[in-house]
Amino acid sequence: MTDTHHGAALSTFLKGHGTENDFVIVPDPDGLLDLSAAQVARLCDRRAGIGGDGLLRVVRSAAHPEAAALADRAEWFMDYRNSDGSIAEMCGNGVRVFARYLQRAGLVGAGDLAVATRAGVRDVHIAKDGDDGAPGGITVGMGRAVLPDGAVTVTAAARSRPAVNVNMGNPHAVVFVDDLDEAGDLFRAPVVTPAEVYPAGTNVEFVVDRGPRHVAMRVHERGSGETRSCGTGACAVMVAAARRDGLDPADTGRPVTYTVDVPGGRLVVTENSDGRIEMTGPAVIVAEGVLEPGPAALRPAR
Numbered sequence: 679m680t681d682t683h684h685g686a687a688l689s690t691f692l693k694g695h696g697t698e699n700d701f702v703i704v705p706d707p708d709g710l711l712d713l714s715a716a717q718v719a720r721l722c723d724r725r726a727g728i729g730g731d732g733l734l735r736v737v738r739s740a741a742h743p744e745a746a747a748l749a750d751r752a753e754w755f756m757d758y759r760n761s762d763g764s765i766a767e768m769c770g771n772g773v774r775v776f777a778r779y780l781q782r783a784g785l786v787g788a789g790d791l792a793v794a795t796r797a798g799v800r801d802v803h804i805a806k807d808g809d810d811g812a813p814g815g816i817t818v819g820m821g822r823a824v825l826p827d828g829a830v831t832v833t834a835a836a837r838s839r840p841a842v843n844v845n846m847g848n849p850h851a852v853v854f855v856d857d858l859d860e861a862g863d864l865f866r867a868p869v870v871t872p873a874e875v876y877p878a879g880t881n882v883e884f885v886v887d888r889g890p891r892h893v894a895m896r897v898h899e900r901g902s903g904e905t906r907s908c909g910t911g912a913c914a915v916m917v918a919a920a921r922r923d924g925l926d927p928a929d930t931g932r933p934v935t936y937t938v939d940v941p942g943g944r945l946v947v948t949e950n951s952d953g954r955i956e957m958t959g960p961a962v963i964v965a966e967g968v969l970e971p972g973p974a975a976l977r978p979a980r
Contacts (some may be wrong), residue, residue: 899911
């Protein structure tokens, strides 16, 4: 979506967040923009750009080569980038914000829709607004977790701890601690060994118990540093906690729900008896504007 200003093209952007995991949103329904890693990093820069933990490009699946095969199942593709410009497979909070944008733009209404991601198609449900006008929560079908075999160790703040390897379409290392301060400075990536377990790096979650089926977490997101929330991370944490607590639905035959507190709010994660995971939380659009010509300007693909 572009406009003109003194003969130069301007691109529309929005800003949104899900439990304060914030994103720059770039509508590009026909896949016409050439979005480089350097441009993404500039847009996500909190001083020189708009600022965000990542960027969501909104593209019709049929218009994007990575999603064209999914177009018959999901009209829209979430082209997600980390704040350093690198490409990521999936972002749970991002899917909710992506769906909220589609709703705000009049492209979908309350109810069910499907969103294509690099980790596959995700089913989404947008609840109706409350009687007080508050936006309804958004539930995302997050797929099934995979727990690869093998021991993993995370080293942070000069201390090494065992971790649980959980894959939610993207990689996670989950560490249980007594105090979240034990994670230290999570703007720098913790060291995870053996390195070959995560050849492209990983997200790392530190977790404490708050009560029965209630935990809190901090996270270092691969390519972004410490963020206020991570949706796939919250799901990975829930899965690791359920296994630790002997509540694996595959063993009990019953779904299990955990409340996961993140620095930016609260998420509710359920694993069903068939392994399907659902996450519910808020999503808010906070601003809309246009990008002036300059280093961060978006340009059509040639």
